[in-house]
Amino acid sequence: MPEAEGRNPLARFINSAFNILESPVVWFREKVVEPNQQTSYWYHRRFRRVPTIDECYTDDVICIFEAEQQFKRDKMVDNEVLNILRMRYEDCMFYEGPEAKKKCMPLYDEYLKAAENWFIKYGDLGATGNVIKAYMKQKHRLVWERRHGPVGTGMREQS
Incomplete structure (x- = not known):
C-alpha cells in the first residue's frame, strides 16, 4: 500500500518524523560502524596462546x-x-x-x-x-x- 501513504496527511507526517529520527542512525551505522568492524569468518573466538x-x-x-x-x-x-x-x-x-x-x-x-x-x-x-x-x-x-x-x-x- 505505498500509494496510501501519499494520500493520507497523517501517514505522511508519521513517515517524515520516522525518517528524521532514523536517518542519522542509518548514516552512523553505514559510514562509521560497518567500515570499522572486523570481519571474521570463524564461528568461534580465537584466543592467543599463552605461556604454559x-x-x-x-x-x-x-x-x-x-x-x-x-x-x-x-x-x-x-x-x-x-x-x-x-x-x-x-x-x-x-x-x-x-x-x-x-x-x-x-x-x-x-x-x-x-x-x-x-x-x-x-x-x-x-x-x-x-x-x-x-x-x-x-x-x-x-x-x-x-x-x-x-x-x-x-x-x-x-x-
Whole structure:
C-alpha cells in the first residue's frame, strides 16, 4: 500500500518524523560502524596462546590464571575431537553394516589412539583437575618412563 501513504496527511507526517529520527542512525551505522568492524569468518573466538604452567613463576598469579584458562580451553577442544572421532566411527559402523569390522578399523584405531592420548593428559585428574595437577602428572610419568620404560610394560629389573 505505498500509494496510501501519499494520500493520507497523517501517514505522511508519521513517515517524515520516522525518517528524521532514523536517518542519522542509518548514516552512523553505514559510514562509521560497518567500515570499522572486523570481519571474521570463524564461528568461534580465537584466543592467543599463552605461556604454559612450566613457563610461569610461582608468584605470578596472572600467568598461572592464564595457563589455567588455556588448559580448560584445550581440554574442551580435545573432548570435542574425541567425540567427533567416536561419532565418525559409529557412523561408519552403522553405514557399512556386515563389513564394518574391516572397513572401519582405521577409524577405530585412530579413535583408540586419541582416547589413549586424552587419558595420558587428562585421565585420573578428577573433576577438580587443574593445570598444576596435570603438569605434575606429566612430570611423574616422564620420571617413571625414564626409570622403568613406557607405562604399562612393567618395571625393569634393577641392575
